[in-house]
Amino acid sequence: MNSFKVSGVVKTVLPILLGTAIYAFGLLYFIIPNQLMEGGVTGITILLKYAFGISPSFSNLLLNIPLFFLGWKILGGRQIVYTGIGIGSLSFFLWIFEKMIEHGWIETFETDFILASLYAGVTLGAGLGIVFRFGGTTGGSDIVARILNRKYGFSMGQVILTIDIIIIALSLFYVAKENILYTLVAVFIASKVIDFIQEGAYxxxxxxxxxxxxxxxxxxxxxxxxxxxxxxxxxxxxxxxxxxxxxxxxxxxxxxxxxxxxxxxxxxxxxxxxxxxxxxxxxxxxx
Missing domain, CATH: 3.30.70.120 (Alpha-Beta Plaits)
Structure with a gap:
């Protein structure tokens, strides 16, 4: 019985690790080099990178740790554990890809904004879709949305959308308007890819x-x-x-x-x- 439990955990954790790796790659290879944006806490980490040069791997972990413990206290359950795995692995893979880019092992994609937004949408959507399909999250606004939903009955979708709008609005101080429009293309494509992966190809x-x-x-x-x-x-x-x-x-x-x-x-x-x-x-x- 224990072997079945271990096997089940492994079959859940490995896809979450794969998903966060794809998501981290999309952020560092397509989003940040082209001055695009993202929503949620990830968007805040990108803003901190643009404004102060703070490493996304560090700021992602720093911002999510208090949210994780707050979620653990209020929500509990297995999903918050998988959320912790998602947060930790995303920061880890962000750090790995940062080092690979710094050492020149990976050349970032800075050729075309249209292609960058399209590929960003596909990679971010694929990464998050895999994470969500196996019961994990990357933390951030998802934890906030779940807490507000449980405590006050707010719609999770409305909470996440509100947070995203606020963050993207703040990004106008550091990101060109044209880049925000390209960001919306990436966000739209990512949402479709997430739905496709969660609902199944068939x-x-x-x-x-x-x-x-x-x-x-x-x-x-x-x-x-x-x-x-x-x-x-x-x-x-x-x-x-x-x-x-x-x-x-x-x-x-x-x-x-x-x-x-x-x-x-x-x-x-x-x-x-x-x-x-x-x-x-x-x-x-x-x-």
Missing amino acids: SAKAFTIISDHAPDIADMITKEMDRGVTLIPAIGAYSKQSKYMAYCVVSRPEIRRLHQIAKSVDPRAFIIINDVHDVHGEGFKED
Whole structure:
């Protein structure tokens, strides 16, 4: 049992380390050399670098330590431990890449602002996406948001957005307006990459079919498409009549075929189609 626990921890910690390494690389290779910005506490570390030349690896650790202990006291739990790992590993990798750049082992990317913002968005998004997917964070505004959410009920998204707006507004004293616009491009791309990694690369569609002939539709889907279907008992609110809903998940190429089957059995069938991400199980990805 202990070996399973250790294995589970390793499978969680290693991706967090990989994610923070990618994130640190993006900050030092794309963001800072091109005078771009970031949100949260990371944005403050970048401002301190621009204004006073303070090492991001040092300021990141210094700013996050009190937040970490405050989060430990108020939030507790396993996630705050993984947050501590994220904070420590991010500072470590920032220090490693700083030294590599200082010694000329890595040449920073300073060729094109558009490319820099695009690549920054991809690398930062990939790094954070991996960290978030495995239950970690890089600390900072995420801890503040969780505390305010638990204590006062504030939306985490609103808190993080407010902090980001304040930090980016302060950066106007040290960063050109054009660079802020490029930063917004990087932030937008990063958010999309984070969503892509968290939701999974594989996407499918879920069909909810409400019909008086739902069992017949389910039988035909099973026979002709070899897909599993779940029948869910339901009662019409207006008619008060009992009926079934058929629920089925299919891959994108099968969408049209399933729609045709449902309509061939019952042209009046009410069909709801939803996006489904990261599907596991028979006929899809196996764990």
